[in-house]
Amino acid sequence: MGRERTSSGLEAELAKHTGIELHGGNLRIVFMWRRIRCRESLGLPVTKANIKHAALLRAAILHEIKTNTFEYGRHFPNSKHAGNYSSAKDERLEALAERYKPLKAVDITPMTEEKYAYAIDICVELVGKDRLAGILLPEDIHLLRARLIETRAPSTANHYLATFAGFLTWCESNKYCVAGLAAACTRFAMSEKEPDPLTHEEFDLVVTKGCLHPQDVAATTLAVYTGLRPGELCALAVEDIDLQAGKIEVTRAITADGTFKLPKTGKPRTVLLMEPAIEACRTLIAIVAKHPKRDIRVYHNRHEWRDESVTPLLSPSTQARKRVINEWFVSTAWNTKWAGIQRRAGIRPRRPYQTRHTYACWCLTARGNLAFIAKQMGHKDFTMLVEVYAKWMDHESPMEIQRIWKELQRSQAAAADNKA
Known part of the structure; x- marks a missing residue:
């Protein structure tokens, strides 16, 4: 659009200043910001004084753009574009992600760092590596969600969204993008999968028909009677077990690449052992009695370890025929072994994690104390037990009132005897 006709003197004055033009009888300034041509009317009539004012305003805006301090809404609060352009700094998404990764890595282990970096890279690629973070809108995040779920399971998409939300929160706090982007990373609803524990009959089939080696029998028994996570079970050492006290100190877990880290909660815990678990520990300790100690590094985060x-305690070398073998089971190797055990036992296939569910369900149907079970399993409190295992808590509820009544009668009888 060109300039409108005005007096020759004013035209000469306008010609002196780039980016100042006449529109609708008023002055308008034109400038480039984030590769977008912006035009804003000042609502001022054409006079020499107003032309100079417009020129100074444009010069100030150009200076702020160059120094990354320009705020559209502050200069043009009534503009229809004020809500579309944020005051965030001009930074490309890929550059910000590369800056964020090492900062996040301070608090996580190397294995987790690799997973986080991969998830962030996928999301940045889908949103656009060269996109300016400052002009992203919640709509862009909604589009990312749609693209993620097209070819990925909800659990995978949710992991990517959760990781990307952490990155966006960092961007928001540092004013690289508008507020609300992290909140737009809403997770996909997932159908609740009930625990699928082993029955006592299935467990008997597992240890009698499925397991071919005493180590497998003992390992499976230990998993079922302690509720250890697979990564915790595979990371156990002989030194973690106190047979005399009947307990295990869970201080580490092993990842898929063989890296050791803290347990899922980040804290060690003590697991008290039932008799089958104690016998399983005795068997496992005897099997590796002549095995040498191994030097390992347990990561607390990227920069801290012990x-x-x-x-x-569980070593693939015990049964291996190859000369070169890992000294520790990792999740993939244990998954393979567990699948073979179930196949030989002739039971319905389950993930290895179901041995943990088996422990919880068996304890609950035996009317174990909720707080104690939660502590054994490494939960913060028994809220998760109530949410996940409610079905098994109610399993013998018709008998519960009779048990409570008997306890009350016993307490009342004891109180009467004390008075007498």
Whole structure:
């Protein structure tokens, strides 16, 4: 659009200043911001004084754009574009992601760092590596969600969204993008999967028909009677077990790449052992009695770790025929072994994690104390037990009132005897 006709003197004055033009009888300034040509009317009539004012305003805006301090809404609060352009700094999404990764890595282990970096890279690629973070809208995040779920399971998409939300929160706090983007990373609803524990009959089939080696029998028994997570079970060392006290100190877990880290909660815990678990520990300790100690490094995060010299309790080398073999089971190897055990036992296939569910369900149907079970399993409190295992808590509820009544009668009888 060109300039409108005005007096020759004013035309000469307008010609002196780039980016100042006449529109609708008023002055309008034109400038480039984030590769967008912006035009804003000042609502001022054409006079020499107003032309100079417009020129100074444009010069100030150009200076602020160059120094990354320009705020559209402050200069043009009534503009229809004020809500579309944020005051965030001009930074490309890929550059911000590369800056964020090492900052996040301070608080996580190397294995987790790799997973986080992969998830962020996928999301940045889908949103657009060269996009300016400052002009992203919640709509862009909604489009990312749609693209993620097209070819991924809800659990995977949710992991990517949760990781990307952390990145966007960092961007928001540092004024690289508008507020509300992280909140737009809403997770996909997932159907609740009930625990699928082993029955006592299935467990008997597993240890009698499925397991071919005493180590497998003992390992499976230990998993079912302690509720250890697979990564915790595979990371156990002989030094973690106190047979006399009947307990295990769970201080580490092993990842898929063989890296050791803290347990899921980030804190060690003590697991008290039932008799089958104690016998299983005795068997496992005897099997590896002549195995040498191994030096390992347990990561707390990327920059903190502890070095230990321990004897693997479950070692693939016990049954291996190859000369070169890992000294510790990792999740993929344990998954393969567990699948073979179930196949030989002739039971319905389940993930290895179901041995943990088996422990919880068996304890609950035996009317175990909720707080105690939660502590054994490493939960913060028994809220998760109530949410996940309610079906098994109610399993013998018709008998519960009789048990309570008997306890009340016993207490009342004891009180009467004390008075007498």
